[in-house]
Amino acid sequence: MDCRPECRRNADTSSYKRRMDRQAPMPQLPVYIVDGCDHFRDSTAAMLTARGHAVQGFDSADAFLAQVAEPDGVLLLDVRLRGRSGLALQAMVAARPALTIVFASGGAEVTDALAAMKAGAMDFLVKPVSPRTLVRTVEQGLSRAAAAARVATARANRRAFESLSPAERTLVPLLARGMRSKVIAQRLSKAESTVKNQRVSVLRKMAARSCFDLASKMEDIAGLPPHGLAA
Incomplete structure (x- = not known):
């Protein structure tokens, strides 16, 4: 899919990737990137993989839904997608307790950002996003998702005990x-x-x-x- 200029500016992350290679933490939960821009999706996946995270990329909401039944971790998605929109996808998966949703979009309206945050998104980033900001936000989202997963597991254990x-x-x-x-x-x-x-x-x-x-x-x-x- 053709990318907007702000997406292409996010593609040059190789130098940042090299700097992070030596200090990559071990992943606990995956990162899902749902973005129609191949440059943004691939470069972000490479950067996060260099940090030690498990990453899966999808070019549409429907592709994501077809392959991921019970998503936990971080969902990094654009508002404007082919077919189902990012906001529509958010509405479908927002109830997952251990899924943190982060938007990264370059062509969204203010109303889109407000709707995303009101529906529970952790953050709404405007492309082009600096690699450091992108990594920091995703890893904060993973920490939040991991904490939620621990609580969900403990509650399931309590129900079993009862x-x-x-x-x-x-x-x-x-x-x-x-x-x-x-x-x-x-x-x-x-x-x-x-x-x-x-x-x-x-x-x-x-x-x-x-x-x-x-x-x-x-x-x-x-x-x-x-x-x-x-x-």
Whole structure:
């Protein structure tokens, strides 16, 4: 797709990419670039890849929707796209708790920027965007998305814990401490076979691979505010 001049000015990021090669952080969540300008999309992807981020590029909203079912991370998109607009795409995915939306556009109206921010976008950048600003904004978005993902995971763990029976809940702190079934049975005055069966049930319901994993999940739950309070 032909690019606007401000997009082409964003394409020359090779020197910045070389400076960042030596200090690239490891990625945790992906970055999706939805932009009809090949120059902007490819150069931004190369720059973020040099920083250690996993990047996927798409030339339209429909291409993105066709390939990404449950997006988490950062969605960097233009307002003006072939077919479905960037604002329309935002409306479709904004409910994802661990997805941060950032707009980068050179031909948008003020009303577009206001609509994007009102709908929950983290930022609205005007092209041409300096490489440093682009990287900083995307990485701030990734930090926000990662924090939201941790909260969502902890809430899912809490729902799983609440699905346990009272007897199974009694076992959780003991299992999380690494106590063996025989020791737990003696402490709770239960048959060892009963404890073993309940242990299997607890790990299954909590989707825990081990007692160590169970302990980690309980730590996540402990970091959540009580029910009824904002996270």
